[in-house]
Amino acid sequence: MKRLFIILIGLTALSSCNSLLDEKPETFISPELFYKNMGEATSAIYAVYDILPSLYGGSAMTAFGDVASNSFKVTSASATDYQPFFLHSVGSINSLITSFWETSYRGIDRANTVIARVPAISGDENDKAELIGEAKFLRALFYFNLVRLFGDVPLKLDETTSLSNLKLKRTDKDEVYKQIVNDLNDAKASLPETPLESGRPSTHAARAYLATVDLTIQDYSDAAANALEVINSGKYKLWESYNDAFLEKNDNGKESLFAVQFKRDVDGNNLMGFSLPPVLNNYIAGSPVYDLMIVSDALLNSYETGDQRKDLNAVTSYVTSSGAVIHFEPMCFKYSDGIFKDKGTTYNDAYNSGVNYPILRYADVLLMYAEASNEGSGPTDDGYKAINRVRRRAFGADINTPSVHDLSGLDKDSFRQAVWLERFREFPFEANQWFDLVRTGRAEATLGISSEKTIYPIPQREIDVNDLLTQNPGYN
Numbered sequence: 001m002k003r004l005f006i007i008l009i010g011l012t013a014l015s016s017c018n019s020l021l022d023e024k025p026e027t028f029i030s031p032e033l034f035y036k037n038m039g040e041a042t043s044a045i046y047a048v049y050d051i052l053p054s055l056y057g058g059s060a061m062t063a064f065g066d067v068a069s070n071s072f073k074v075t076s077a078s079a080t081d082y083q084p085f086f087l088h089s090v091g092s093i094n095s096l097i098t099s100f101w102e103t104s105y106r107g108i109d110r111a112n113t114v115i116a117r118v119p120a121i122s123g124d125e126n127d128k129a130e131l132i133g134e135a136k137f138l139r140a141l142f143y144f145n146l147v148r149l150f151g152d153v154p155l156k157l158d159e160t161t162s163l164s165n166l167k168l169k170r171t172d173k174d175e176v177y178k179q180i181v182n183d184l185n186d187a188k189a190s191l192p193e194t195p196l197e198s199g200r201p202s203t204h205a206a207r208a209y210l211a212t213v214d215l216t217i218q219d220y221s222d223a224a225a226n227a228l229e230v231i232n233s234g235k236y237k238l239w240e241s242y243n244d245a246f247l248e249k250n251d252n253g254k255e256s257l258f259a260v261q262f263k264r265d266v267d268g269n270n271l272m273g274f275s276l277p278p279v280l281n282n283y284i285a286g287s288p289v290y291d292l293m294i295v296s297d298a299l300l301n302s303y304e305t306g307d308q309r310k311d312l313n314a315v316t317s318y319v320t321s322s323g324a325v326i327h328f329e330p331m332c333f334k335y336s337d338g339i340f341k342d343k344g345t346t347y348n349d350a351y352n353s354g355v356n357y358p359i360l361r362y363a364d365v366l367l368m369y370a371e372a373s374n375e376g377s378g379p380t381d382d383g384y385k386a387i388n389r390v391r392r393r394a395f396g397a398d399i400n401t402p403s404v405h406d407l408s409g410l411d412k413d414s415f416r417q418a419v420w421l422e423r424f425r426e427f428p429f430e431a432n433q434w435f436d437l438v439r440t441g442r443a444e445a446t447l448g449i450s451s452e453k454t455i456y457p458i459p460q461r462e463i464d465v466n467d468l469l470t471q472n473p474g475y476n
Contacts, residue, residue, distance in 0.1 A: 035117040038127055044114050045131050048138050049199065051107035053267050055145070056260045056357045056431075059274060060100045062293070064149055064456070065431025070446055071424070072293045072332075079292050088449045092460035092475055100149075101459050104142045109160050111139040116159040133190030137201045137209070140183040141359070144213060147176040148435055151455045151472060155179060169468040170458075177217050184210040193235075198252040199261040204230050208257050208360045211368050216439045220375040227369035230257070231386070236362040238393050242309050245361060247337050248354045257360035268352030271335045271429070276350060277328035280318055285341040286349020295330035295428070302425055306405075307394050313428045334429045363390050363426055371419040378412040390422060450474065 035041060055061055063085040066072050074086040084090045090097065114135035118128050146153045154168035155176050187206040195202045201209075207226045214223030230236065237254045239245045245255050252259065262269035272284075274292045281287035295314045303310035314330040321342040335355045338348040348354055366386040373383045388406040389399050397403040407418055423436055437443040438454045452474030463469045 035121050037121055038123040038131075041114070041118050041121055041123070041128070041131050044110070044117070045134050048107055048110045048114060048135060049261070051103060051110065051138075051142075052260045053262065054103050055100065055107075056359075057262060057267070057269050057271065059292075060096045061145075061431040062271065062275075062429065063096055064100075065434045066429055067293060068447075069433035069437055070296055071299045071428045071433045073296050074292055075294060076290070076292055082292055088447065088453050090456055092457035092463070092471065094457075094459075097149075097456050098459040098461055101146070101462060104146055105156070107142045108139055108156060111135040111142070112157060113159045115139070129190040130192060130196065133187040133206070134200060136183040137187040137191065137206050140180045140187070140209065140213075143176055143180050143183075144209075144216075147173050147180070148216065148438070149456050150458060152176070154469075167466045167468045170470065177213065180213055181210065184213065199259070201258050202235075204233055204235055205258040205360055208365050208368075211365065211372070212360075215368055215372060216435070218375075218439075220372045223372035224369055224376060227365050227372060228382075230362075230365045231369060236365070238362055238366075238389060238399055240393070240399070241396070242393060243312055245358070245363075246312065246334050246355060248348075251354070251356040255362045256356070256358060257362065257365070259356035259358045259360075262354055262356055264348050264352055264354040268348070269335055269355050269357060270351040270353070271357070272333075272339055272353060273351040275332060275429075276336065277331055279326055279328050283318070283320060283340055283342045284350050285339050285347045286351045289350050291329070291331065293332065293429075295332055299424065299428055300330050302421065304405075306396075307425065308396055309394050309425055313425070332429045358430055361430075363393075364432075366390055367419055367423055367426065371416070374412060374415045374419065379410055379415040383415070384408060387419060387422060390426060394425070 035044070059082055063082055067074055067082065068085040068088065072086070074083045077083060081095045084094060085096075112135075115132055118131050118135075121128065143153070143155070152170040152173050153176060155171035156168060157179070160166070184206050187201070188203050188210065191201055191203040191206055193203060195205075208230050211223045211226040211230070214220070214226060236257065239250065239253070239255050244250055245253075251261075261267075272289065273286065274290045276284060276289040277291045278289060281289060300310075300314045303314065312334055313332050315333045316330050317325050317327045319325050335353055335357075337353070337355050338344070338346075339350050339353060341347050366389055370383045370387040373380055384407060388403070391405050391407065392399050392401070392403045395403065395405045397405060407415075410418060420436065420440065420442075424433060427433065434443070437446055443449060443454050444451055452472070455472055457475035458469055458471050463471060
């Protein structure tokens, strides 16, 4: 069976919706008949966003970015496609990597179609450029995930219009990264200052994502410059409380640059369903839940006394509405807002939460700037200011006022280690730690793995249908 599909994007008109999640595609028609005006083009870009929940709302990115890191452990052998990421024994037939590869390329092809078709439609040229910028932003996101996970991957930049010539060889990862940077620079130039609507990127999101890519390829000067532009824009702020960043009512709020959109009863976030302790089943809407992710001792013990992030990221007990205290192994409750049915009359269930999944938060921008600027010239006043804002918030202090929790007087290496530790504490369950360990060269020593295990196997099903693909070293 072919793994690259002809994408015949045809959707009900969505341009009048107030949110990306208000409506779902229902019909399919030929692109030649579909791409005629801005309403249809907007519907087409919505189809690209429709890929994101399946990548981030299930277990895939969590397995890749969190379970495989030193943040969590998986003790249940029944999690046959999940536990191998913790054990670093992932095989080429693993269903998570197979599905992720296929879904990502489906998103890439939808983005390619928008990029190819929108220039010829009728409409305002600036509006068309913004749509193309969105498609390039999303294409860069898909490829950034793929190249970090698999290394060299096929680079496909044209729309699929036939079943011929679907076999593609792997492209050197440096070329893939070059394309990602080009796409994000184009997106940065064409996207608006303020997102067109909730869930869509702005020029600042493109700039922040570019900083993430820059850090990965160790272009620290550009990473610092891009992060600083976002900081200096004044568009974003930290929530006063860490917990506030993960409340449904604050979705797309002042700390969010870009997030995967979830909406109860439309396309709900189900991450809590497999990451909460079953001992709480009687108190959780939508149970049963499964404790497939347990917080590691390394993460649990990393938090200093008074660090409020521990209260969300490494929870060890639950107090019921009647005052009973239920104890369990440490779990991350990051997306649990509104799912406890004993605490209110309205609630989400664990598999249908409206809490968004953050891809870019302002805290990330601050820590990226601190890291990148330090790599360039050592600790600076602005670098300290950036990391200390994150630390002050973590301890419940005023973000803009010096605190006893501020860092100071560090040399370059000590500051580097401090930023890495702060990222470890700040971003569990946001699929960052594995990638941080790999890009900084710490994965092998921290996790006790060989360098071959810092990328995943190419899905065997892809190799079976494409004899131009080769397998990564260390995998059969």
